[in-house]
Amino acid sequence: MSDRITIDHGSGGRASLELLQTVFLAGFDNEILNKTEDSALLNINRERLAFTTDSYVVEPIFFPGGNIGDLAVNGTINDLAMRGAVPLYLSVGMILEEGLPIADLKTIVAAMRLAADNAGVKIVAGDTKVVPTGKADKIFINTSGIGVVAEGVEIGGSKGMPGDKVIMSGTIADHGITILCQREGLAIRGDFASDTAPLHQMVAAMLADQPGKIHVLRDPTRGGVATTLKELATSSKVGIVIRETALPIRADVRGACELLGIDPLYLANEGKLLAFVAPEAAEQAVALLRRLPHGENATIIGELTATHPGEVLLETVVGSRRRIDMLHGQPLPRIC
Amino acid sequence: MEQWQAALQNHQLAARLIDHLQRLDLPPVRLMEVCGTHTMAIARYALRDLMPAAITLTSGPGCPVCVTATRDIDTFIAASRIPNTIITTFGDLIRVPGSDSSLQQEIAAGRDVRVVYSPLDALDLARKNPDREVIFLGVGFETTTPTVAAAVLTAKAEKIDNFSIISSHKVMMPALAALLSDPQIRIDGLICPGHVSVVIGASAYTGLVEHYRTPCVVTGFEPLDILQGITLLAHQIANHTPKIEVAYQRAVSHQGNAKARAVIDEVFAPASAAWRGIGEIADSGLAVRDAFKNYDAVQRFKIDTPPTREPKGCRCGEVLKGIMQPPGCKLFGSGCTPGHPVGPCMVSSEGACAAFFKYDPTLNTRTES
Numbered sequence: 001m002s003d004r005i006t007i008d009h010g011s012g013g014r015a016s017l018e019l020l021q022t023v024f025l026a027g028f029d030n031e032i033l034n035k036t037e038d039s040a041l042l043n044i045n046r047e048r049l050a051f052t053t054d055s056y057v058v059e060p061i062f063f064p065g066g067n068i069g070d071l072a073v074n075g076t077i078n079d080l081a082m083r084g085a086v087p088l089y090l091s092v093g094m095i096l097e098e099g100l101p102i103a104d105l106k107t108i109v110a111a112m113r114l115a116a117d118n119a120g121v122k123i124v125a126g127d128t129k130v131v132p133t134g135k136a137d138k139i140f141i142n143t144s145g146i147g148v149v150a151e152g153v154e155i156g157g158s159k160g161m162p163g164d165k166v167i168m169s170g171t172i173a174d175h176g177i178t179i180l181c182q183r184e185g186l187a188i189r190g191d192f193a194s195d196t197a198p199l200h201q202m203v204a205a206m207l208a209d210q211p212g213k214i215h216v217l218r219d220p221t222r223g224g225v226a227t228t229l230k231e232l233a234t235s236s237k238v239g240i241v242i243r244e245t246a247l248p249i250r251a252d253v254r255g256a257c258e259l260l261g262i263d264p265l266y267l268a269n270e271g272k273l274l275a276f277v278a279p280e281a282a283e284q285a286v287a288l289l290r291r292l293p294h295g296e297n298a299t300i301i302g303e304l305t306a307t308h309p310g311e312v313l314l315e316t317v318v319g320s321r322r323r324i325d326m327l328h329g330q331p332l333p334r335i336c
Numbered sequence: 337m338e339q340w341q342a343a344l345q346n347h348q349l350a351a352r353l354i355d356h357l358q359r360l361d362l363p364p365v366r367l368m369e370v371c372g373t374h375t376m377a378i379a380r381y382a383l384r385d386l387m388p389a390a391i392t393l394t395s396g397p398g399c400p401v402c403v404t405a406t407r408d409i410d411t412f413i414a415a416s417r418i419p420n421t422i423i424t425t426f427g428d429l430i431r432v433p434g435s436d437s438s439l440q441q442e443i444a445a446g447r448d449v450r451v452v453y454s455p456l457d458a459l460d461l462a463r464k465n466p467d468r469e470v471i472f473l474g475v476g477f478e479t480t481t482p483t484v485a486a487a488v489l490t491a492k493a494e495k496i497d498n499f500s501i502i503s504s505h506k507v508m509m510p511a512l513a514a515l516l517s518d519p520q521i522r523i524d525g526l527i528c529p530g531h532v533s534v535v536i537g538a539s540a541y542t543g544l545v546e547h548y549r550t551p552c553v554v555t556g557f558e559p560l561d562i563l564q565g566i567t568l569l570a571h572q573i574a575n576h577t578p579k580i581e582v583a584y585q586r587a588v589s590h591q592g593n594a595k596a597r598a599v600i601d602e603v604f605a606p607a608s609a610a611w612r613g614i615g616e617i618a619d620s621g622l623a624v625r626d627a628f629k630n631y632d633a634v635q636r637f638k639i640d641t642p643p644t645r646e647p648k649g650c651r652c653g654e655v656l657k658g659i660m661q662p663p664g665c666k667l668f669g670s671g672c673t674p675g676h677p678v679g680p681c682m683v684s685s686e687g688a689c690a691a692f693f694k695y696d697p698t699l700n701t702r703t704e705s
Contacts, residue, residue, distance in 0.1 A: 004444040014675045260453070261685065263380075318350035318559045320382035322695040328674030 012222025012268075013327025037157055038082040038218065041149060048151075050085035052076060053144040061108070061138055063182050065175070065193030068141055069108035071270060073115035073123075074198045075221070076143040081200035082217045082273070084155035084207055085147030090116065091125035093142035098133045108139065119198040121145070147200075153207060159215040160236030162306035165282035167275040169202060169289055170195065170297040171248045172225050176267025177256050188259060190252030197271030197294045206275065209288050213281035219273050223327040226265035228274060229312045230326045236276070240312040242302030242324075265314075266327050276304060344558030353563040354386050360570050362390040366522055367569055368658045370512065371529030372399035372686025373557050379691035381559040391566065394658040395688035397511055397611060398529060400476040401428045402656060402680040402687045405610040407644045408504045409434035409680075412473050414639050415502060416447040422465060423449040424458035425473040428684040431677060435645040455487035455501070462491070462499035471633045472501045479531040481505045481622065482596040485603040488624075488631045500633040503624050506609055508532050509540060510620035516548040521657055525569035527562070528554040530584050537592025541580040549578045556584040603628055612680065613653020652679035655688050662692040669693060 008015035025034060032040045039052030056072040073090065080087040092112065096105070116123050174195040181188045199219060206214050216236065220228035225247075233240045249257075249264050257264045271294055277285050282300055289298035312324040343349075369375060375395045378384065384393055397403045413434045416423045423439070430439045430449065443449045448468075452458050455472050462470035474484045484501060491499040508529065515521055528541060533554040541552045551572035555565030565583040572578055582588050600622070609621025624632035633639065649667050654660040662668050662681065672678040674690050681687035 004441070006440055006444050008440075008675070014673075018675070261376075316381045316559075317345040317347065318381050318383075318386065318563075319347050320385040322380070322382035322385070325694055328694070
């Protein structure tokens with residue numbers, strides 16, 4: 001590893017994983033953190049609480065489909081939901097750069113309130129720090145959240161079983177391509193927008209409809225679907241095969257990706273989930289998702305296998321197979 | 337997806353072409369592509385996985401970042417250390433290791449290096465930052481060079497004096513001739529670069545075919561484009577009828593784009609250039625003409641490049657010549673990965689090593705024929 005932090009360390013790919021393992025897990029080392037799930041499960045007085053935290057540094061702070069505020073609320077709600085938790089309370093920490101217009105801050109706070117209200121969670125604690133001009137970029141937001149996990153709900157990155165179907169809840173790469181195209185100097189425009197959205201209602205509906213059949217849930221944010229699947233193949237000790245022709249991608253997103261030479265499988269999503277579901281339950285789960293907000297394009301994109309554990313293979317449009325790896329530090333901008 | 341594109345990704349048509357190739361009963365042949373986008377497309381669609389055993393697909397010096405000599409990378413790094421400059425570059429260059437550093441490490445050390453998607457964006461940065469010097473790192477073949485030349489012409493016309501470039505541009509034909517005359521290298525057919533050929537035209541290959549009797553087919557980048565190109569090459573080889581054919585007629589003409597070539601010629605003059613792994617090739621590079629010397633950063637800032645140190649154990653040179661497939665290098669996948677690249681072929685998304693590492697299902701390749 002290089003002896004300084006580089007932008008790759010924040011990319012959500014291989015370099016982030018190395019930093020996590022060599023610095024943070026080595027430093028903080030305990031059995032709960034070491035599971036490296038989206039949120040920690042805590043047993044307190046026989047109640048199971050999910051607890052998580054996330055920081056948001058996206059640039060630009062306003063973008064088609066949302067802003068840094070609703071992104072920060074939805075992102076933490078989703079990290080709780082991916083353990084099957086019902087999200088309840090959030091805290092918000094703000095680092096503001098001197099000179100930020102108060103009107104911008106109010107817009108961001110209003111978006112956070114709306115996102116929290118829509119999801120039925122309360123923002124119950126907060127902190128604000130201001131730093132001199134140039135020491136931060138307009139606004140950085142940290143959110144932490146807690147939720148409760150009902151009895152019998154056992155969702156985790158190690159629970160995938162050979163035969164499980166891989167469900168994608170909607171179109172991929174919308175958030176990542178939107179942020180990329182918003183950057184200075186990139187004059188590519190489409191009708192696409194960030195997909196930032198809370199996912200806990202989808203999760204609650206799936207768990208209520210077919211208890212025990214939903215094995216793994218993960219929102220493919222930084223690093224995209226490819227990196228998430230690779231991580232899950234490793235943690236569940238299974239192989240994964242996905243079909244290129246089954247991947248839901250908007251035509252304009254696909255076009256922008258080709259122009260930029262970027263594989264949409266590696267771009268971030270902020271309102272989509274991947275689910276590993278028992279094969280007999282998969283069709284019903286897809287039908288359910290399609291009836292819910294943000295789930296209209298849900299589809300089965302592949303399945304888990306007992307062969308090639310730890311590897312993800314993509315069946316291409318021409319019928320060949322290739323390996324999918326984690327994101328290896330591409331020069332991507334701050335996306336969340 | 338566009339309809340034409342869906343047609344070029346048709347599973348059944350691909351299967352028929354593959355079946356046809358299988359029946360040709362070819363002797364072992366090595367086909368080389370010399371275009372980073374072909375490298376990527378072949379890997380992305382796992383076309384090696386579909387090839388008959390007789391056909392080996394190998395990558396040549398078609399990735400502009402990969403063929404950039406370590407010395408040129410060192411020059412870029414030296415430029416980034418000039419006070420008050422903004423370095424602008426295509427993204428892939430940032431991670432290529434030089435002798436002692438990389439542009440990425442220079443960014444971490446506080447230098448201002450920015451990724452742009454066009455040299456015209458770099459020119460825009462120069463307009464917006466009149467008190468800073470903006471240097472664009474010019475790498476690439478005939479495809480990208482016209483836009484760099486256009487940026488220089490615009491800078492001169494608009495008197496944008498804080499903009500300059502470092503020209504590490506290369507032209508394809510002298511390098512192909514050098515490869516085909518190398519007795520170490522066996523190439524039975526050339527998958528000619530689609531983008532470069534849009535500019536130079538199919539006629540540019542006539543001399544090559546006549547002199548070396550090597551089958552040449554220009555092709556596009558969709559999987560069926562490439563499979564069709566391979567099929568045409570296989571026929572030329574089987575029938576002993578080397579010629580230049582175009583399987584990419586929706587983009588490539590016989591004469592190419594004369595206007596783009598004229599813009600290149602106005603700003604740049606042919607010069608000797610060092611190719612990584614291949615060495616110095618006469619007339620294979622492009623130097624800024626004297627009339628534009630104010631826009632040549634090397635002259636303007638008298639950039640002094642320190643002595644070059646080549647990375648130890650790196651076999652990028654042999655990979656670029658198609659002598660070795662990436663997994664043949666001892667560093668491949670262990671000492672050299674996209675996260676910790678040693679050589680440029682592992683850095684660029686168009687590099688043969690990066691493409692193999694990212695996409696090859698087995699991390700192995702079939703035995704060299």
